[in-house]
Amino acid sequence: MSLTLTGVTLTYPDGGSRLTALDQVTLDVPRGSLTAVVGPSGSGKSSLLAVAATLVSPDAGTVTVDGTTTTGMTRGELTDLRRRKIGIVFQHPSLLPALSAREQLQVMAWIDGRSPARARARAMELLDAVGLAPEAERRPHQLSGGQRQRVNIARALMNDPTVLLVDEPTSALDHERGAAVVGLLTRLTRLQGTATVLVTHDRGHLTGADQIAEVHDGRLRSGTRRELRQACT
Numbered sequence: 187m188s189l190t191l192t193g194v195t196l197t198y199p200d201g202g203s204r205l206t207a208l209d210q211v212t213l214d215v216p217r218g219s220l221t222a223v224v225g226p227s228g229s230g231k232s233s234l235l236a237v238a239a240t241l242v243s244p245d246a247g248t249v250t251v252d253g254t255t256t257t258g259m260t261r262g263e264l265t266d267l268r269r270r271k272i273g274i275v276f277q278h279p280s281l282l283p284a285l286s287a288r289e290q291l292q293v294m295a296w297i298d299g300r301s302p303a304r305a306r307a308r309a310m311e312l313l314d315a316v317g318l319a320p321e322a323e324r325r326p327h328q329l330s331g332g333q334r335q336r337v338n339i340a341r342a343l344m345n346d347p348t349v350l351l352v353d354e355p356t357s358a359l360d361h362e363r364g365a366a367v368v369g370l371l372t373r374l375t376r377l378q379g380t381a382t383v384l385v386t387h388d389r390g391h392l393t394g395a396d397q398i399a400e401v402h403d404g405r406l407r408s409g410t411r412r413e414l415r416q417a418c419t
């Protein structure tokens with residue numbers, strides 16, 4: 187297993203009491219597989235992603251990333267773990283306007299202290315993997331919304347993460363472009379061997395998922411598509 191949440195409970199302050207956003211959530215995401223997280227607005231999907239990303243510490247339960255349990259780690263250790271092991275794709279691509287697609291990726295390696303030549307080669311390899319090699323020298327305003335999201339995904343893979351966390355990558359795209367981005371994520375998951383978690387509102391995007399996790403009021407029900415269909419009938 188590459189990403190494991192065990193009995194994770196997360197609460198937020200809510201007036202004088204606490205609101206339970208995640209309630210005893212247990213989830214295993216093996217490498218090379220994609221888990222889609224679905225559920226109504228406010229059910230806890232973003233909270234689940236934030237805990238998996240080690241950006242928020244749970245009140246109870248454990249998060250294990252590539253064999254390392256994060257409980258008790260200092261902020262510095264968590265930052266280091268995130269840099270080495272976790273790729274995060276946010277809903278809206280936050281690309282730097284002045285940089286080309288290639289440079290957006292290389293910045294990640296520069297932060298990590300990698301050699302410029304290796305970083306450039308890896309950036310081109312990933313842009314090729316997301317079908318954007320011909321657009322490598324274009325800046326964000328010269329790319330379509332779907333292309334920008336693909337740069338965003340390629341950038342998250344620059345540090346060869348074992349865990350890839352993706353939050354609603356298709357919300358700004360029409361169904362067809364959204365489906366293309368999800369198809370790409372599925373392929374990259376297999377190719378790069380990442381343990382991928384994809385939060386999505388669009389149930390039409392679930393076809394490539396190995397596992398579907400349904401969140402309702404902070405509780406999780408997970409299974410394969412067939413298991414969930416049977417449980418719902």
Ligand SMILES: Nc1ncnc2c1ncn2[C@@H]1O[C@H](COP(=O)(O)OP(=O)(O)OP(=O)(O)O)[C@@H](O)[C@H]1O
Pocket residue numbers: 198199205206207225226227228229230231232233234
């Ligand atoms: N920082 C916070 N402080 C207090 N309550 C919060 C905070 N973040 C989220 N919540 C609450 O926790 C619950 C789960 O929120 P979360 O954002 O995880 O849901 P979601 O499924 O991602 O929703 P959406 O699909 O609308 O993005 C909601 O009731 C929300 O109001």
